[in-house]
Amino acid sequence: MKLKLHVWRQKGPNAPGKMETYDADHVSPDQSFLEMLDEVNEVLVKEGKDPIAFDHDCREGICGMCSQVINGVPHGGQDRTTVCQLHMRSFKDGDEIFIEPWKARAFPVIKDLAVDRGAYDRIIQAGGYTSCHTGGVSDGNAILIGKDAADYAMDAAECIGCGACAASCPNSSAMLFTSAKVAQLAVLPQGAVEAKRRVNAMLEEAQACGFGNCTNHYECQAACPKGINVKFIAKLNREYIKALLP
Secondary structure (H helix, E strand, C coil): CCEEEEEEEECCCCCCEEEEEEEECCCCCCCEHHHHHHHHHHHHHHCCCCCCCCCCCCCCCCCCCCCCEECCEECCCCCCCCHHHCEHHHCCCCCEEEEECCCCCCCCEEECCEECCHHHHHHHHHHCCCCCCCCCCCCCCCCCCCHHHHHHHHHHHCCCCCCHHHHHCCCCECHHHHHHHHHHHHCCHHHCCCHHHHHHHHHHHHHHCCCECCCCCCHHHHHCCCCCCCHHHHHHHHHHHHHHCC
């Protein structure tokens, strides 16, 4: 396949950026999107040009680092698919593809398509710790947890912190991410002791990072590559209200 790529190029967080156009002339439909970018970069390096900077690590849809907006949609718009899992068979010969970094003030551009997602790390850090005994490892069934609670916690814990929710939200809200991190502990006994402090601290940090508020657009759920449900935002709101009560 032959494709025309329109890629956001920006030398640094304080430098002006612009779209630049590149031709990808030998694209295999079996390539992943990142493999296609690798080949484009090989050509740029051979021509003595600066390669396109983009973030990645696992290339297995686990780490959440491949943060790109493709044709206006985070991760390209395929259901439950990260950029590294997006294959070129999803495109047609002659297509024009627009590739941009995450669009959120809290995710400043490092270079080109790579952004700083440290704001999510700070929200997690604000959540702090869970109280536990630090002696020998306890038996797995020492604290009995019902299947419904365990399944609920696992569904929330599936969040990989990629940032697609905030990048897709018109308010750049981090509520889906924050709610997943709060909800996965809120239904477990291990998370009960610090529950009130945790939800307050994480919401305050999200606001300090510059994320907006949720106004129920549901774009976050649609863009999430792991299918995190907005029901966790409702849980976050309930936990916050409980934290305000004496």
